[in-house]
Amino acid sequence: MKFIDEYRDSRLIRSLLDQIKKEASAKESYRLMEFCGGHTHAFYRYGLIPLLPESIEMVHGPGCPVCVLPISRIDAAVALASKEGVIFCSYGDMLRVPGSDGKSLLKAKAEGADVRMIYSPLDAVKLAVQNPDSQVVFFAVGFETTAPATALALKQAEQQGIGNFFVFCNHVLTPPAMKAILDYEGGETSVIDGIVGPGHVSAIIGCSAYAFVAEDNRIPLVISGFEPVDLLESILLLVRQINAGRAEIENQYARVVKTEGNREAICLMDEVFELRGSFEWRGFGMLANSAQKIASTYAAFDAELQFQVRYAEASDHRACRCADVLRGLIQPEACSVFGAVCNPENPLGACMVSSEGACAAAYSYGGMLRNDQPEAGQ
């Protein structure tokens, strides 16, 4: 199959691994972060991590939108969903994320809330048309990849004059979170030597959005595809940059990612969203200019305004180390409740729920922690 078979070619994979082994011996260690949760799952799914030389340590990043949403926002979603007359629509992953006291949207549904799983924001617009006596709220969560679809739904609702469709907007932005990781001075973790840059997000925002990574932080970044050959080639490109003392933005995923990104999607988002002054991320706290809110011209569709959503402080389960996993401070298996107490059947934290969460990936594919690296960065 075009764009699949050639990127899973075993001979090519073996030759890339040989080349990585040869070139990744120049330094004692290469600490590389894959920012995107899709990449984390691909690394585990294809069993690539144990095949890498010991000098390369892969650290998982915060690129899972379900995982980075703080509990206060899950609680707000549960409260909204429980309102009389509301049909609350969400992607499947969000239904199972535990809020305060373990209460999820799925539990709210069991208690009588009208919570529905949808596959696209346009499904929510359709539901609003079909249920004129209800208020249909779409729980919009995701990075720049999914935000254009939300923007399109808002535009459609506005054009059709649909008055009972609302969006609870929680779209977050990739570059500020990357910056927070690179500027982190907590002292708990060693410096990241290179970043495997997100593929889908970059298809929207393009390559120049990461210029600060190379220019200010002097860290190489390679935007990568999701197949084994993509990932290994990206690692090789990072190793080469590190060995040569270069810090550049390279695009391994050029078959999908254009330098300028997707102008149409960017224009649509600019019309419908505004930048938030700050937004809370799980594991990071408040990050400036790191999320989108609905523009004032679309205020009639803004669930936060129309339902006067309030946020109360809430913290993760005391045993849960999602915050450390998301900041790349520990590997999932280093959390004391990983597997036994916290697993996909009974998730204690968001990283075990999402199809892009690092803990779910480590659990689903058997855990790949090597004996010599009980905690990343130690």
Ligand code: SF4
């Ligand atoms: S294993 Fe569970 S509790 Fe531990 S960090 Fe991961 S999601 Fe949180």
